[in-house]
Amino acid sequence: MNDQQIRDYVRARTDVDTPPDLLGSILDAVDRAPARRSWLASWAPIGTVAAAMAMAAVALVLLMGPSRDLGGPSPDASTPGPTRTAEPTGTHSSEPPPASAGDLIEPGQSIQIAAVDSVGEWGSIRIERGEDLGGYPDAQIPDGSFVIELWIEYDAERLPDPPTFGASDWALRPTDPNAERFFVVEPQHWDRISGSATRPEDPLPQYPGAIDPLTTSTEGRIAFAVDRRTADLRLELLYWPSGFDEPAETVVVRLPGNPPPPVEVTQE
């Protein structure tokens, strides 16, 4: 036997006729398949609870002060707590640095950063600042919180290694690591419940779990539910890819200032 016989064998494996009833079965299965929106909606009750727990955790951190648990990227995007705490590092700075041209302070501002992995740059990411919102008229947010929204677009030149990216890459925290109230907020669970009628854009997906990031656009909204008591802090967005001990990029997204007034839920 030789290589030709190997090739012949493999070719013979694919030399098959399509069963005549398969087309009908597939079309029936597509009929029954839930739409993507339905899948997202199915997360809503879980997301509501998770988001409420997130805010509870944030409030706890605020009351207790800095934690000794240095937050790193969660190894499992499906189970992380929505909030992680971090120990202050670096030198104390009473005066926060001024906003730079690369910041995302105003709605509509956008920047582009490199998407990186353990090998190096694998593409680019466009980040656009969305609005600060007091809530949504058709989605309950945790009491005492407001929302910071951003729009994220990945443009992949190759698959990242490991192929894990998306919503779990992002977090929010005060810029001053010595701030009395230091915390990190992640968007995953909150992100899902905010896919509401008033915000029809898709939430940022998470890979793996979706398909083919090379030919499929990877973009979506991330929304952070932030405790209103932190509105006097300067907040920065963290790009924290899987496997990194520290954020690969930080961008200031909010200066101290009053949060938007709460929005009552009027549509369910």
Next chain:
Amino acid sequence: MLHPGSDFARATTVRTPRSARVSGLVIADEAPASDLVARAKAGEREAFDMLVERYLSETYRLATGIVGRVDARDVTQETFVAAWQEIGRLRKPEAFPAWLRRICVNRSRNWLRRRKSRGPTASLDMDDELADRLPDRRTDFRGAVEARMVLEPLFDQLKPDQRLTVVLHYGMGYSIAETAEASGVRTGTAKSRLNAALKRLRRALEDPHETSHR
């Protein structure tokens, strides 16, 4: 690149009573795939049905090559359901064939891993017709049967990534670049997987008893 005789290059002629619900099917079958994809992205179900019909044969062949005939139906079905659910995110309509191929490969890979965790199947592919489809069976029937008997158990033992690489390249006739794209790896990785698979198969061919020891 489309291959001569590829079902991605020509519309399939499969007709079932179910497909008759697609009005104007014969005419629409001639529509460019990118037009159908654009319409399907907009949520037009009939356009997607025509895409299913057009790419069904190629997708089923690919799934059969990787997971075997018993499971190929389910993998093919999963592939098209996922495509329908995600087509709104497909950025370039002209990339649809490669995108669909990639979904099929990913689904097949997952299937192999699940099957591995469940343990080997009772009769591999349960495909008693395979030997009949091997070439030169009239002139080398003994060799063909021998090849199947030796190769099939060994093929089933290849790592999922090696197995799908061999099927994409030798079974479906895709170039190394296309094989790499469908596998989601770099060209060099596809080459090394192909070489590793061939090396293992060759070794078994030289020493058929090795198969039973693995």
